[in-house]
Amino acid sequence: MLKVEDLYKSYGNVNALNGVTFSLGKGETKVIVGPSGAGKSTLLKCINLLIKPDRGRIFLEGEEITNPSTNENKVRQKIGFVFQEFNLFNHLTVLGNVMIGLTKVKRIPKEEALEKAREVLNMVHIREDLWNRYPSQISGGEKQRVAIARALAMEPVLMLYDEPTSALDPQLADEVLQVIKELSRMGMTSLIVTHEMNFALEVADEILFMSDGRIVHTGSPTELLSSPKHDLAVRFLRLGGINGFLD
Numbered sequence: 001m002l003k004v005e006d007l008y009k010s011y012g013n014v015n016a017l018n019g020v021t022f023s024l025g026k027g028e029t030k031v032i033v034g035p036s037g038a039g040k041s042t043l044l045k046c047i048n049l050l051i052k053p054d055r056g057r058i059f060l061e062g063e064e065i066t067n068p069s070t071n072e073n074k075v076r077q078k079i080g081f082v083f084q085e086f087n088l089f090n091h092l093t094v095l096g097n098v099m100i101g102l103t104k105v106k107r108i109p110k111e112e113a114l115e116k117a118r119e120v121l122n123m124v125h126i127r128e129d130l131w132n133r134y135p136s137q138i139s140g141g142e143k144q145r146v147a148i149a150r151a152l153a154m155e156p157v158l159m160l161y162d163e164p165t166s167a168l169d170p171q172l173a174d175e176v177l178q179v180i181k182e183l184s185r186m187g188m189t190s191l192i193v194t195h196e197m198n199f200a201l202e203v204a205d206e207i208l209f210m211s212d213g214r215i216v217h218t219g220s221p222t223e224l225l226s227s228p229k230h231d232l233a234v235r236f237l238r239l240g241g242i243n244g245f246l247d
């Protein structure tokens with residue numbers, strides 16, 4: 001589904017990405033962890049074509065999307081991107097936020113867009129009595145689930161999440177993590193940046209440890225849990241801020 005090949009990106013003398021290579025198969029979920037400044041957000045933004053890498057190639061469904069002739073809007077329509085900040089439109093209701101991409105970008109008739117919106121709002125467990133509220137009238141966790149629904153409505157082939165719960169209280173965060181996990185189990189191909197290590201271990205097929213613009217270690221949750229004393233893993237699990245995971 002996704003292949004990232006030897007990706008480099010620098011800002012002045014900061015090497016944000018320093019040769020990143022990995023792939024993500026259809027239906028797989030991988031989680032990226034690592035300290036602040038490791039290049040995690042830069043990597044996701046390169047995949048979504050928000051940032052142009054200096055070197056390296058990215059393939060989505062076998063097609064090279066880093067090729068200059070790529071239709072960037074078409075690629076972005078295939079990728080759902082959920083950020084730490086909820087980035088909903090404040091002047092639109094919950095339904096309006098979920099439908100706008102369908103009616104304005106995909107030019108789908110309103111009735112059909114409404115049908116799709118119902119489906120995805122149900123998938124993220126947003127109750128019907130919230131559908132006509134504005135973002136200021138719902139909780140942070142609900143906003144983030146609406147943001148996920150809005151991405152899902154476009155029927156992406158890949159979902160990218162960049163610290164989707166770091167702005168939320170633990171209980172609200174759990175509701176969001178639960179939804180992300182359900183989507184992953186349903187076969188949604190997902191790449192998730194998070195500091196929630198217990199969640200990472202539950203949801204990931206593989207965990208990628210990033211530091212200084214590189215993937216320095218990878219492992220399945222089973223491997224990591226069976227050898228928690230692995231030096232590098234321990235170091236990064238600590239940096240990832242897993243509360244009591246290794247105690």
Ligand SMILES: Nc1ncnc2c1ncn2[C@@H]1O[C@H](COP(=O)(O)OP(=O)(O)OP(=O)(O)O)[C@@H](O)[C@H]1O
Nearest residue numbers: 011014015016034035036037038039040041042043
């Ligand atoms: N627009 C920019 N201009 C200059 N430097 C940047 C820019 N964006 C990121 N950087 C630098 O690139 C490096 C990687 O940043 P990035 O945001 O990818 O890290 P991150 O792993 O997502 O960190 P965090 O966990 O804090 O979100 C950092 O040193 C950062 O300061």
Ligand SMILES: [Mg+2]
Nearest residue numbers: 040041042162
């Ligand atoms: Mg980041």
